[in-house]
Amino acid sequence: MGMTITEKILAANAGLDKVSAGELVTAKLDLVLANDVTGPISIKEFEKIGVEKVFDEEKVVLIPDHFAPAKDIPSAQQCLDIKNFAHKHNLKHYYEVGRCGNEHCFLPEQGLVLPGDVVIGADSHTCTYGGLGAFSTGVGSTDLAVGMAMGELWFRVPETMQVVLKGKPRNPWVTGKDYILAVIGKIGVDGACYKALEFTGEAISNLSIDARMTMTSMAIEAGAKNGVMHVDEKTIEYVKGKAKRPWQVYESDADAVYSEVIEIDVTELQPQVAFPYLPSNTKDVQEATNIKIDQVVIGSCTNGRWEDLQIAADLLKGQKVHPEVRTIVIPGTQALYLRAVQEGLVQTFVEAGAVVSTPTCGPCLGGYMGILAKGERAVATTNRNFVGRMGHPESEVYLTNPAVAAASAILGRIASPEEVSK
Amino acid sequence: MSLDKLKGKVWKVGADIDTDVIIAARYLNRSEGEYLAAHCLEVLIPDITTKVQPGDILVAGKNFGCGSSREHAPLALKHAGFSCIIAESFARIFNRNAINIGLPVVVAPEAAREIKERTLLEVEPSTGIINDLTNQKTYQGEAFPAFMLEILSCGGAIPYVREKVKKHV
Numbered sequence: 210m211g212m213t214i215t216e217k218i219l220a221a222n223a224g225l226d227k228v229s230a231g232e233l234v235t236a237k238l239d240l241v242l243a244n245d246v247t248g249p250i251s252i253k254e255f256e257k258i259g260v261e262k263v264f265d266e267e268k269v270v271l272i273p274d275h276f277a278p279a280k281d282i283p284s285a286q287q288c289l290d291i292k293n294f295a296h297k298h299n300l301k302h303y304y305e306v307g308r309c310g311n312e313h314c315f316l317p318e319q320g321l322v323l324p325g326d327v328v329i330g331a332d333s334h335t336c337t338y339g340g341l342g343a344f345s346t347g348v349g350s351t352d353l354a355v356g357m358a359m360g361e362l363w364f365r366v367p368e369t370m371q372v373v374l375k376g377k378p379r380n381p382w383v384t385g386k387d388y389i390l391a392v393i394g395k396i397g398v399d400g401a402c403y404k405a406l407e408f409t410g411e412a413i414s415n416l417s418i419d420a421r422m423t424m425t426s427m428a429i430e431a432g433a434k435n436g437v438m439h440v441d442e443k444t445i446e447y448v449k450g451k452a453k454r455p456w457q458v459y460e461s462d463a464d465a466v467y468s469e470v471i472e473i474d475v476t477e478l479q480p481q482v483a484f485p486y487l488p489s490n491t492k493d494v495q496e497a498t499n500i501k502i503d504q505v506v507i508g509s510c511t512n513g514r515w516e517d518l519q520i521a522a523d524l525l526k527g528q529k530v531h532p533e534v535r536t537i538v539i540p541g542t543q544a545l546y547l548r549a550v551q552e553g554l555v556q557t558f559v560e561a562g563a564v565v566s567t568p569t570c571g572p573c574l575g576g577y578m579g580i581l582a583k584g585e586r587a588v589a590t591t592n593r594n595f596v597g598r599m600g601h602p603e604s605e606v607y608l609t610n611p612a613v614a615a616a617s618a619i620l621g622r623i624a625s626p627e628e629v630s631k
Numbered sequence: 632m633s634l635d636k637l638k639g640k641v642w643k644v645g646a647d648i649d650t651d652v653i654i655a656a657r658y659l660n661r662s663e664g665e666y667l668a669a670h671c672l673e674v675l676i677p678d679i680t681t682k683v684q685p686g687d688i689l690v691a692g693k694n695f696g697c698g699s700s701r702e703h704a705p706l707a708l709k710h711a712g713f714s715c716i717i718a719e720s721f722a723r724i725f726n727r728n729a730i731n732i733g734l735p736v737v738v739a740p741e742a743a744r745e746i747k748e749r750t751l752l753e754v755e756p757s758t759g760i761i762n763d764l765t766n767q768k769t770y771q772g773e774a775f776p777a778f779m780l781e782i783l784s785c786g787g788a789i790p791y792v793r794e795k796v797k798k799h800v
Contacts, residue, residue: 233778246659250702253662257789259796276660283660333700333724349702349728351788359792363778398647399694403723432697434723487647574656574699593698595651602674 211462213369214437215405218344218459222327230368230466238268239326239343241356244312244570245273245284247331248291250350255357263298264360270302270321271295272312275570280577307543310568313337313426313510314541317418320451324440324458329356333429334510334592340422341448342440342458347429367434368468369405369461370396374412376476382626383478384520385420386512386590386610388412389427390481391473394491402432404468407461412475413438418447419514426511427592430488482588482623483608486596494613497623504587505530505618506599507611508539508566509573512590515545517611522554524615524629525561531621536563537579543568563618575599581606588617637714637735638764639686641750644675646692650725653696653704662703664710671707683712688752690743691718696725705729715754717761717772719743730779731788737761739772746770756783 212220212227220228222236243251248271255263263269271291279285288306295303302321309315313334316322324342328335333347346364348356356362372392393400406428413421421438428436438444440458448456479493507513507521518540530536538558540546546568549555558565572579573591581587581600586607589599594606607623616624658670671679689708695718696704705728708716716729719740729736735756742761745768746752753762757780759772775783785791 233776246656247700247702250662254789257793259793275656281660287660331700331702333698335700347700347724349700349705349724349731351702351731352727355788355792358796398697399720399722402694402720429698429724432694432722574659575651576656576659580657593649593651595649595698596674597655598651 210466211464213405213407213461213465214342214439214459215344215369215407215435216366218325218327219364219366228366230366230468232366233363234366235361235363236327237361238329238356240268240270240322240328241353242270242272242312242316242328242330242332242335243353244275244332245277245287245291246275247350247353249287251331251353251357252290252294254351254354258354258358260358263357266299267301269300269357270316271300272304272309272315273306274310274312274568275574276576277569278306278567310542311510311513311570314513317341317422318542318544320448320453323448323452323456324444325456329353329362334426336428336433336436337422337426337510339428339435339437340418340425341444342438344435344437346435367403367405369407370401371407371409371467371470373470373472374408374410374475375472376412376474377415378475378478380479382480382612383475384610385416385423387478387481388475389424390483390488390491390608391478393427393431393489394481395473396431396471398430398487398489399432401428404433406431406433406436408436408438414441417516418443419516422514423511427488430592480610480613480625482613483594485594485605488592488594488608494623494625497607498625500586500607500623502534502588502617502622503585504579504581505534505536505614506572506579506587506589506591507614508541509570509591511592512611513539513541515548517590518545518549518554521611521615522557524612524626525563525618526557528561528619528629530562530618534618534621536618537566537572538563539566539571540568572599588614588623590614637686637688637754637756639688639714639752640684641688641690641746641748641752642676642683643748644689644691647694647697648691649698650696650701650704651698654701654707659701659703664706667703667707668710671711679711685712686714687712688754689713689716690746691716692743693719695721697722700724702728702732705732705734709734715756717743717754730782733783733787737772739770742770742772
């Protein structure tokens with residue numbers, strides 16, 4: 210019996226020839242990540258363990274991104290806590306504001322996460338890196354503290370659910386975000402609970418790396434432990450200029466065991482809108498065009514990458530944001546921000562009447578930089594639309610791809626991109 | 632944490648209770664238990680700390696704790712006074728976090744569906760046995776796997792690892 214990518218990576222890092230689903234293993238960690246919200250608790254717990262140092266100063270990454278640049282005094286203290294810890298332990302990968310960005314946009318861009326890695330992060334969207342063929346999963350602050358101290362952590366080898374995406378979408382505005390929303394809409398918010406979600410098929414091969422990471426970032430929204438994709442020439446092209454250490458490509462065997470195989474034909478798929486208050490509450494955009502909105506957010510670890518900014522800018526060029534709508538564009542990293550300045554995207558956004566924010570998780574989790582009042586509605590390219598996620602418990606978030614978000618910004622209601630494209 | 636029997640009154644919540652509902656992100660600029668507890672489940676049970684008695688038990692539907700990895704969620708529940716959470720199922724990261732901080736969680740679909748608000752329960756987390764003392768009914772939830780029992784019997788992940796570190800020194 211063969212193994213899946215996830216099983217092979219865990220086996221390799223656990224020093225075993227073979228593992229199977231359900232087995233408990235202790236695996237070596239290639240990278241350990243925390244941010245300004247989860248890091249401070251990890252640090253407190255780390256200091257109780259009784260070790261002097263982190264396991265490897267090259268492999269512990271701390272990023273201030275959730276409430277950074279600090280939104281208030283307690284947030285400033287949390288940012289300072291991780292900065293002080295990074296200094297004390299001589300961490301090679303602590304980055305101050307202005308030199309990083311959203312953690313899950315930044316780490317792949319810097320080549321800090323690579324195919325075949327085992328990565329844990331005290332952030333649920335750590336599953337993003339599966340788009341590069343890594344095993345990466347979100348953990349809490351205590352597990353992260355253990356990881357920082359020991360360089361290894363226990364895992365239950367997850368069953369793998371394979372999702373095969375077939376066909377080529379006829380609708381030119383359909384992309385990775387619509388695929389993942391369609392998957393979550395089909396299997397539900399706990400459809401892959403405790404499992405690995407392995408995405409494969411022609412539709413995945415045709416996606417850019419940016420769009421693949423959009424998909425894997427939201428594996429957690431189906432309850433998955435990790436999302437993972439095969440490494441192909443696009444992955445290698447993406448990684449090779451960035452990696453500063455060797456990496457390993459793993460392929461699922463032909464006779465690998467899957468707990469379930471789901472096939473979705475994307476040929477007729479339309480842009481998806483996830484209605485409040487669950488990401489699984491999906492509809493075709495055409496069924497949502499009567500919903501008036503107050504705010505649009507384009508950014509996040511799910512859709513804050515170059516392709517996302519470009520799609521939004523193409524639609525907003527020469528157009529105006531609806532007079533009653535606020536539009537907030539958040540490039541995922543400083544490098545993306547600079548490129549957006551150099552290539553004229555920032556000018557397009559500002560001329561259209563949008564604001565362009567410094568990289569931050571900010572509004573996605575209702576932190577700051579675009580909080581909703583009671584009764585307000587937002588279209589967001591983010592990943593969660595839970596009760597109160599972006600502000601008041603009686604506000605609403607509709608999750609979409611960047612093209613739908615840009616079109617909605619222009620028309621002041623949820624809109625299909627072809628309504629505004631020239 | 633104690634692996635002894637826990638006794639408390641039931642508070643019920645529904646399915647897919649996410650970590651934003653347990654503790655909204657706007658409160659994550661601090662991590663003290665008392666602060667988090669004051670805002671725990673505030674959309675569902677306003678002013679929870681004035682209502683929940685220490686030892687009370689939260690009973691939930693499927694997929695409890697879905698969403699974010701914030702350990703603030705089980706910390707808030709623990710400091711709000713809950714001694715244990717019973718659910719039809721738990722989201723993965725929440726489940727691990729709860730065990731790591733020493734908050735017992737019991738998977739018990741039948742119990743989670745049938746048990747009513749304000750019922751008095753006695754729960755033995757290590758075996759998964761739940762006694763509904765009000766209605767004289769016993770449910771068998773899932774027992775903890777041996778490995779997790781070991782973590783729990785140490786009092787959580789940090790004491791467990793601390794013991795391992797000491798042995799190596």
